[in-house]
Amino acid sequence: MYYFIVNPSxxxxxxxxxxxxxxxxxxxxxxPYHVFFTSRKKQGEELAHMIxxxxxxxxxxxxxxxGTANEVISGLTNYSQxxxxxxxxxxxxxxxxGLNxxxxxxxxxxxxLHPKKVLPVTVGCTHTPEKTYHFIVSSGIGFDAAVCHEAVNSSFKKLLNHFGLGKLTYLGIALKQLILLHSTPVSMVLDDRRQFEFDDVFFIAAMNLKYEGGGFKFCPEADPSDDYLDLCLVEKMSKLRILRLxxxxxxxxxxxxDGVHIYRCKKAVIRTASPLAVHTDGEKAGFQRLVTIALGQEKLPFIVA
Ligand SMILES: Nc1ncnc2c1ncn2[C@@H]1O[C@H](COP(=O)(O)OP(=O)(O)OP(=O)(O)O)[C@@H](O)[C@H]1O
Known part of the structure; x- marks a missing residue:
């Protein structure tokens, strides 16, 4: 049986x-199919769990x-079934x-309906002091997350969607957020053994797939089936340089x-001196000073072709 969870909006x-x-x-x-429509936030997760x-x-x-895919994946259980x-x-x-x-x-x-390729995909988890969030695309802290926080309720997004240009929302908001952009000292531990200290960081994107923010290929080598997260850390640089980047x-x-670093790990513990915006798959995960971003154990069978 096929169960569809549809976000009509x-x-x-x-x-x-x-x-x-x-x-x-x-x-x-x-x-034969059943369909469920979501009418509010989190309903996708509840429906996925129930089904x-x-x-x-x-x-x-x-x-x-x-955002809908994120909610549904967050609610799924019984991956092997x-x-x-x-x-x-x-x-x-x-x-x-990211999955072509x-x-x-x-x-x-x-x-x-006629799957030729089912990819076992690892789902990521972002642990904050209050809550654990799931992600399939990426989770980030700092500038990229601030852009997502603004995009979630953006009337600019609605306008661009009207013209079929919704992808440009994130670029447009990113340009605006550049004005507010600030950096913070960061300490980061990868896989419990590699320790890094940075004086000034703009953002860290932990990527399971290659793209976030409507097409930014922040981690060109990210692969959702390789059991690793790819991290893109961007240190403070002039705003003119960010505009070029x-x-x-x-x-x-x-x-x-210079100032862009790519890492590969299974787990990243990130501490920032001041609280920064955090996102999972573009959805808000609050403002945090401590996050642990890691891959889960189970693989989700994802029909990709
Ligand atoms: N009926 C609804 N009305 C309003 N919001 C909804 C409804 N159903 C679900 N939502 C919420 O809408 C949010 C965004 O939806 P979704 O990500 O599917 O679309 P989008 O924002 O247009 O796309 P993208 O995430 O690719 O930018 C989800 O987090 C979900 O919780």
């Missing part, structure tokens, strides 16, 4: 149109943006880009800049 209403296309195809192929604990074995499909599918209809769509998923709803659905990050060429 993703990408400013595009989610409903995407679902209508998908439903038409399901009916024309006489595929995976009561109805496995089954295929669970999220229809929406990266389910297959996860994703039909992108969001603003940024970094998850689809089909972007058209009909092609994405065909891949889910950001566009190169779309091609992953920012790694050549």
């Amino acid at each position: 993703s990408s400013s209403g595009k989610g409903m149109k995407t679902w209508q296309t998908v439903e038409h195809l399901l009916r024309s192929e006489h595929v 995976s604990s009561r109805h496995a074995p089954c295929t669970i499909v999220a229809v929406g943006g990266d 389910i297959q996860f599918g994703y039909i992108p209809s969001g603003s940024g769509n970094d998850l689809a880009a 998923l089909k972007s058209s709803p009909s092609a994405a659905l065909q891949a889910i 950001l566009p190169t990050a779309f091609r992953g060429e920012h790694v050549k800049f």
Whole structure:
């Protein structure tokens, strides 16, 4: 049985149109399915938990943006008994880009109905003193997270989505956030043994996939099935230099800049001198001075082709 969890309001209403296309195809192929629509935050997580604990074995499909995929994945249990599918209809769509998923709803659905490749994907966990959050794309602290915090309720995002340009939201807000940008001392321990101290850091992005923020290829070598997180740490530099760096990050060429460091680890403990914004898959995870970002143990069977 196929269970669909649909965020109708993703990408400013595009989610409903995407679902209508998908439903038409399901009916024309006489595929048995159940559909649930989310109407508020966190409902995707609750639905995913209910379906995976009561109805496995089954295929669970999220229809929406990266935030919806994040909620559904956060709620899933019984990984060995389910297959996860994703039909992108969001603003940024970094998850689809990172896994090379089909972007058209009909092609994405065909891949889910007739899977040729199911990738065992490791899900990440960001532990804060209050709560543990999950992520599949990335989790970050500092500048990139401040951009995500603003993008979540942005009317600019709604406007750009209206013209099919939602991806540019993050770049636009990033340019604005540059004005507010500040750095902080950071101490970081990787895998309980490699210790680093930095005087001034703008942000750290822990990447399971290559892209975040609507296409910034912060960790060009990130691979969701390799059991490692790739970290991109950007030290303080002039704002003019950041302005030059950001566009190169779309091609992953920012790694050549002095002050940009790439690490690979299974666990990162990050302490900052002042509280900084934290995100998981673009969703808010508060302001924190201490986070532990790590990969989980289990692998989620993710239909990728
Ligand atoms: N019916 C709803 N109305 C408003 N918000 C919803 C609804 N259902 C879910 N949400 C919330 O909307 C948030 C954003 O949704 P989603 O990520 O799918 O779309 P998006 O923001 O357009 O895309 P992206 O994350 O790729 O930028 C999710 O965190 C989810 O909790």
